[in-house]
Amino acid sequence: MTVSAQKETLEFQAEVSQVLDLVIRSLYSNKEIFLRELISNASDAAEKLRFEALTDSSLFEDDPELRVRVLVDKDAGTVTVSDNGIGLSRQEMIETIGSIASSGTRRFVEALKDRQGGNQSNDQSGEQSGNKDAATDGTLIGQFGVGFYSAFIVADKVTLISRRAGLGAEHGVCWESDGRGSYTLETVDKPGRGTDVILHLKDDEKEFADDWRLRSVISKFSDHIAVPVEMLKQDFRSDEEKEKDEDKDKAPEYERVNTGQALWMRNKSDISDDEYKSFYKHISHDFEEPLAWAHNRVEGTNEYSTLLFVPKRAPWDMWDREQKHGVKLYVRRVFIMDEADKLLPHYLRFVKGVVDSNDLPLNVSREILQHNRKIDTIRGANVKRVLGLLESMAKDEPDNYKTFWKEFGRVIKEGPAEDFSNRERIAGLLRFSTTVGEGDEQDTSLDAYIERMKEGQDKIYYITADSPAAARHSPHLEMFRKKEVEVILLSDRVDEWLVSNLHEYKGKHLQSVTKGELDLGEIGAKEEKEKTEQAAKEHEDLFKRLKDALGDRVESVRASSRLVDSPACIVVGEHDMSANLARVLKSVGQEAPSTKPSLEVNLDHPLVRRLESESDQTRFADLGLILLDQAELAEGGQLDDPAAFVGRLNKLMLGLFMTGG
Structure with missing residues (x-):
């Protein structure tokens, strides 16, 4: 690191250069998204300021109207995305930009590489790929909080000038980098709070130094953002007319280029599927379209609107113990918090969306959410809507449900233990592999199993093991195969937790084939049972x-x-812990x-x-x-x-x- 007065040059975190290289290379065919990501970040900064100002109105300083501005300078070849939101201090800039998603950087690199080929092991592995799948690898960029770095897709240098609300003008900080391994930080004067991101466009990306081009991108990706997105007002006069204008030196005029109406407040009949998909991508930072969504407005003693989405792909941190989840909470269109986890149970943590209440206080906190009847009502309704959405998908869109189950099946299996009141509905959504068929694909529902039960069979039989092969080839299944009795094969770790909390379904008891003495009831031949008993005596x-x-x-x-x-x-x-569950507990350091x-x-x-x-x-x-x-x-x-x-x-x-x- 070199330091000169208030300016210093710092090296990026070890993995950051890899991230930049992967991001730039992976998103080469979807360049427009840089503007969506930067506007989305600017909008979030404005919403965070609005929230913090609820308890400290001085943060607004003398500029209470929040907005995002996009400016073009053709001569300089730059695009600037500016906001008057919460801004960043010097330390925050180092932590959030110089370090890139510090809690998950390495996993981001690994996950992005994996999606580029899986079997490629070195940093140069993706350079020869040149296939269309590389362009879709950007599904991870926003999820890891590195959307800012999409700027380097079109820019060979990025300058960021910011000042945190509440600090003096002398606390402005300028960050600058060409994305090649280091960045500079310099203390500067910045009269206005917020952040300016200046993109110095590459020579072959000058198409974005065009007012109309950027307007079309904003309309496509950011039209629904509640914060006004402004650009210089169009002036269609000739150069000669402009020169004669006596007020030519007056302050520039800006006009709003996004409609900005909260999507969830509009009538469903007026919203197109493309608008829903675009809004989902904005709130989730996902580059893929959602599988399904539910949009509802409730009126009465508890008025609120919800817009909930089911993603197509599981987030990178689905199984991270520190993973944050939950939908965005608004109160009367004012953003309150980003991950309101009390609005959905943990087993539905993959759901993205918005809840906007008319009745909660603006100063609502996470502690208040834990003990609020209105929140409990909203939570219960959200669960029913999501489960209904999944039931409809399973019935009407089996291919989509197969995609959903592959990504989120193990999470849904947590449901019966967590949500007793909806246990039967959740159980109906579960899918399993069974001894019917040779593959390990989980495509059999409990309803389908019951329909195939043999005459006289009164139990749902299952076996748990630590791998699909161990389950399928277990000696315990030999008599079941001889009698052609179907058995559910369970090999996910969560399955032991599932069957210990799901004892029956639609009146049919779930029975492990590895516990107690085998009793096939009317299925087992009486003669065979008597033969075994006689042999035992002998x-x-x-x-x-x-x-x-x-x-x-x-x-x-x-x-x-x-x-x-x-x-x-x-x-x-019959009532003992299974050998498989004992092994699972021991593997995670717990006593069995x-x-x-x-x-x-x-x-x-x-x-x-x-x-x-x-x-x-x-x-x-x-x-x-x-x-x-x-x-x-x-x-x-x-x-x-x-x-x-x-x-x-x-x-x-x-x-x-x-x-x-």
């Missing part, structure tokens, strides 16, 4: 010998009615209650028959332990003593070789 000595050999590792040993091809499997009690499983053996299997005939007790114990270890491995478990397992297996193999067996 082999009591085998079970006792095995229990003695396995000791405290198992609760009991019994004959299995669920195995067909495998020699053994482990089963936990110790539960002894039972070992079920397939009495028809040759290995079990060989075991029963073994007279050498030491050899019998080794074989029994191998049987148990294999059963645990088949369920995706980890052995406490894998070396001992290998030793016993080697001993067994060596014995077979020596005897020629």
